[in-house]
Amino acid sequence: MLEQPDLAEVVIADFLRDAYDVPVSALTFLPLGADRNTAVYRADAASGARYFVKLRRGAFDETSVLVPTRLHKQGVTAIIAPIPTTAGRLYADLGEFRVILSPFIDGRDGWQVDLSDRQWTEFGRALRSIHAAALPAEVLMQIGRERYASEWRDQVRRFLVRAAAESFADPVSAELAALLRGRHAEIARLIACAEALGSALSRRALPFILCHADIHVGNLLIAPEGTVYMVDWDTLMLAPRERDLMFIGGGLNGAKSDADREMRCFYEGYGAVQIDTAALAYYRCERIVQDVAAYCEQILLTAGDSADRPEGLRQLRSQFEPGAVVEYAFRAASAAGCGG
Known part of the structure; x- marks a missing residue:
């Protein structure tokens, strides 16, 4: 806020x-x-x-x-x-x-400061400890499980219809509607790939583990002495590990991203693991669809001059820039056989 x-x-x-x-x-x-x-x-x-x-x-x-x-x-x-x-x-x-x-802790997050090689490795080691954690059954029963549900996709479909059919007097809403119209093809492809991949994954038996489920660099706090902390635990989920691993080398810093370095250093700490390409592609596509839905709710379903609204528009627009998350999601989708 x-x-x-x-x-x-x-x-x-x-x-x-x-x-x-x-x-x-x-x-x-x-x-x-x-x-x-x-x-x-x-x-x-x-x-x-x-x-x-x-x-x-x-x-x-x-x-x-x-x-x-x-x-x-x-x-x-x-x-x-x-x-x-x-x-x-x-x-x-x-x-x-x-x-x-x-x-x-008077630190800065991963948007404000680039993680060093050592910090990426430290992050990988810490996330592996989360994924390997043993929790009592009574706690695990309280944590939501991945369902590959279509609610975000359905919401975005409705917002795309509104953007195409309505005009908006509010400048921020009008800009968002224009963005949705201009990026309709990409958004439709993200929805289609998430739909197909999610349907296929729901019929498989991938192991579910404890996932933070929103562990991008913005939820890493870097202390003054360099220690890396994982923060913001509101999204916990039992899901395939790719729910968290999708963020690594996924283009979240746009053109500034160095995916090869991120993955090399992160997995040095996390350890060897076999990535499921379909699960990785699903989560990268579905996450963007969820973001589109959330920003549309924030902007089109509210009014006023809150600073959160134009900032939300800026963040959503940035996802479609060259070298950003949409580009990486399409790469992952193609690797998983979902060409759109």
């Missing part, structure tokens, strides 16, 4: 004191992330300690705090575990928001 929610800072500060026994001397809103349902702050305590405060509204899955906590206790050090409330809970309720508190 790029703009503060309609919640007074004094209310948040008082809540942190009451729920976490953290007397706050200063609270700073951090305009980070594309999720309009999540707001984050830095809280400076009177003791000098600093905390990362995450406010999440809407759908909330308790595994997003339970699983990182368990993994951290198992020795996965690339995770910043949430701090329990005074009542021992891993989150607290503040009106429509769920509040998660964790230590604040």
Whole structure:
């Protein structure tokens, strides 16, 4: 969220004191992330300690705090575990928001700083530890499983129809509609490939493992001394490992991407693995379809002058640039026999 929610800072500060026994001397809103349902702050305590405060509204899955906590206790050090409330809970309720508190690390994400070779290797080693993690059955039962569902594809089909048939007075909506019309062929190909590949994968028995499911470089936090942390656990899923591995060498940094270096260094830490080409292609295509749906919801189904809307348009447009994720998705699709 790029703009503060309609919640007074004094209310948040008082809540942190009451729920976490953290007397706050200063609270700073951090305009980070594309999720309009999540707001984050830095809280400076009177003791000098600093905390990362995450406010999440809407759908909330308790595994997003339970699983990182368990993994951290198992020795996965690339995770910043949430701090329990005074009542021992891993989150607290503040009106429509769920509040998660964790230590604040004054780092930068992988969009802001390029990972070094060593950091890519460190990331690979950390992600392998997630994929190999053993969790109790009662925890695994709470985590969603991959279904290869068509909901995002169906939504995008409807948005394509709207973009072709309607005119929009709002400038951001009009620009998005023009983008959808101009990129209709590419989007239709992404939908078709995701549909075909997903249908085929649903009839196979690929092993499902614990996946972060959104582990792009924007969800890597690089500490000042160079340590790499994996953050934002709202999307946990049991799925084929390609659900996470699709991001490696996938063109997320556009023309700046060095896919060969990323993969070489990452897999030095992750270890040897046989990539399923159909699963990799499915996830790369489906992820872009999901992004199209999410940005259309954000822009076409809302109004106003929120900074999140033009930023969402910019991010979506960038995916179609040369050397970006759409190009890499089509390469993967062709390798999997889905030429469109």
